[in-house]
Amino acid sequence: MLFLEGFMKSPLRYQITEYDCGTVTFINYITHLLDRSKIQPVLIKKIWEMSLDVNDEDKHIGVGGTSTQAISDICDWINKNNSKLNLHLRCETYKNSQVTTQNIQKVISDDGVLCFRIKDLWNVEHYVMISNIDDKYIYIFDPYYFSVKENKNPNVHVFNQNQFGYNITIDREYFESNADTYTICSANNIVATAIYKTKGE
Known part of the structure; x- marks a missing residue:
């Protein structure tokens, strides 16, 4: 598990609209x-340019959020430009049957994190970051801010005061179940994108 190194990392962010969960995650x-000193401005610019690509039926830009294809395209761009632009990152994508707790564990063990598409407490497809896993819990940072009182799921534990690493833990047994929200099987199109620091960073 990665820990805060000195004071060089910034707090994690929450969404500023109802639709930018993919971008923010x-x-x-x-x-x-x-x-902070390793993050290239061109990378942040590119993420904003390529995300929020889904319009609603009235063609309002970005109201459909970010597609899994856009997430995949951002990853392809990172992998293609990592050396040239000194991005310090590499990505890989897991889909459907590849998305298992065993593969999540492997990513975390290799000091990676995952952008994971789930259904949230309101049964809406939504992107979160998985930052750790152990025998009891899945540790995620959900970019959609809500109060602890809004959570009625006893298997989902909210920690709004934490902005480094995770703000929710999910009981691992529940995460691996077929329940409707906050589980490995809850999204219609199961996709997890792993991202790692490149060697030597």
Whole structure:
């Protein structure tokens, strides 16, 4: 598990609209992995340019949030430009049957984090960051701010005061179940994107 190194990392962020969970989650896992001095402005600019790509039926820009294809395209751009732009990152994507707690454990063991698409407490498809896993819990940072009192799920534990690493823990047994929200199977299109610091960073 990665821990805060000195005071060089920034706090993780919450959404500023109802729709930018994908954008903010991608920025959060870069923030979680890299010190501020290592984060290239071109990368943050590119994430904002490529995300919020889904319009609603009335063609309002971004109201449909960020597609899994856009997340994949951002990852491809990072992998293609990592050396040239000194991004210090690499990505890989897991889909459907590849998305298992065993593979999540492997990513975390390799000091990576995951951008994971789930259904949230309101049964809406939503991106969160998985930052750790152990025998009891999955540790996530959910960029959608809500009060502890709004959570009625006894298997989901909210810690709004924590802005480094995670703000929710999910009982691992529940996460691996077929329940409707905050589980590995809750999204219709199961996709998890792993991101790592490149070697030597």
